[in-house]
Amino acid sequence: MNIFKTLAIVLKSENWRETSKILTLFSQRFGKIKVIAKGARDPKSRLAGNLELFSQISIVFYKKESTDLHLLSQVDLIQPLPKIQDDLKRFSYASAVTELLNKLTESEEVHPGLFNLTWETLENINEAPQNKLDNYLWAYVLKLASNLGYRPKLSACISCNKKEALSGEYLFFSSEQGGIICKNCVQEGSFYLKLSRKSWEAMKSLLISQNSYLESLTLNKKQISEISDTILSLLEYHAHLPKSLKSLEFWEKLAEK
Numbered sequence: 496m497n498i499f500k501t502l503a504i505v506l507k508s509e510n511w512r513e514t515s516k517i518l519t520l521f522s523q524r525f526g527k528i529k530v531i532a533k534g535a536r537d538p539k540s541r542l543a544g545n546l547e548l549f550s551q552i553s554i555v556f557y558k559k560e561s562t563d564l565h566l567l568s569q570v571d572l573i574q575p576l577p578k579i580q581d582d583l584k585r586f587s588y589a590s591a592v593t594e595l596l597n598k599l600t601e602s603e604e605v606h607p608g609l610f611n612l613t614w615e616t617l618e619n620i621n622e623a624p625q626n627k628l629d630n631y632l633w634a635y636v637l638k639l640a641s642n643l644g645y646r647p648k649l650s651a652c653i654s655c656n657k658k659e660a661l662s663g664e665y666l667f668f669s670s671e672q673g674g675i676i677c678k679n680c681v682q683e684g685s686f687y688l689k690l691s692r693k694s695w696e697a698m699k700s701l702l703i704s705q706n707s708y709l710e711s712l713t714l715n716k717k718q719i720s721e722i723s724d725t726i727l728s729l730l731e732y733h734a735h736l737p738k739s740l741k742s743l744e745f746w747e748k749l750a751e752k
Contacts, residue, residue, distance in 0.1 A: 496560075497558050499555070501523050504522075505518060505546055507548075508548060514537045515535055517530070518531075520552075520554070556568055576620075585620055587745055613635070616631055630701070633701055634709055638702065645730060647725075647726075647729055652677040654680035665689055667687035667690065668689075689721075697722060
């Protein structure tokens with residue numbers, strides 16, 4: 496066994512045996528890893544209290560070559576996100592971030608830039624006004640998809656490559672082809688998502704946006720619905736991701752009551 500040190504974000508925590516936990520972490524050096532935190536549920540354990548969901552931690556772990564389940568040796572809490580823990584909506588949106596990252600990445604597959612992108616998004620969900628949480632979430636999902644090779648083509652028709660062909664109040668998105676389709680290239684019998692021009696413009700901005708823009712962007716419910724349906728449909732087709740996120744379904748059901 497080799498011993499390593501890395502920064503990590505806590506994605507998932509499961510109880511294991513009587514006093515321990517199995518943690519899914521997204522680490523800066525190794526990508527997604529699983530570790531056993533022995534005795535972590537014991538209040539007297541030096542690991543207890545430092546393994547809260549979404550927190551950034553510094554870990555020392557023994558990396559086993561024969562399995563993808565490693566042994567956590569030491570953990571230091573670098574930065575917790577207390578507002579997420581105390582706010583159900585923030586918690587649901589942060590859970591959507593970690594749910595997607597967990598489902599879309601393979602164990603111990605390094606993705607440069609994803610650690611910082613994920614941590615920055617979680618920090619924003621912790622601090623941003625509640626009416627801006629969708630901006631940060633769907634900007635993250637678009638950038639995550641791009642990082643993993645599923646970047647949608649939005650600047651021109653994916654079939655004829657003409658920018659000027661993207662006219663009219665509504666456009667069409669092909670999940671199969673991975674981009675916007677102009678009216679001239681729409682084929683009978685194929686499935687397309689209908690996207691308003693404002694939603695299309697917002698998606699283009701979300702894909703390259705900085706925090707200052709996301710703070711000022713205003714999206715209505717229809718735009719959020721169209722954007723989320725488009726992104727999740729793309730990931731469903733190419734990454735075999737379920738088109739619904741359990742984390743957001745939970746929040747939406749509560750919000751309806």
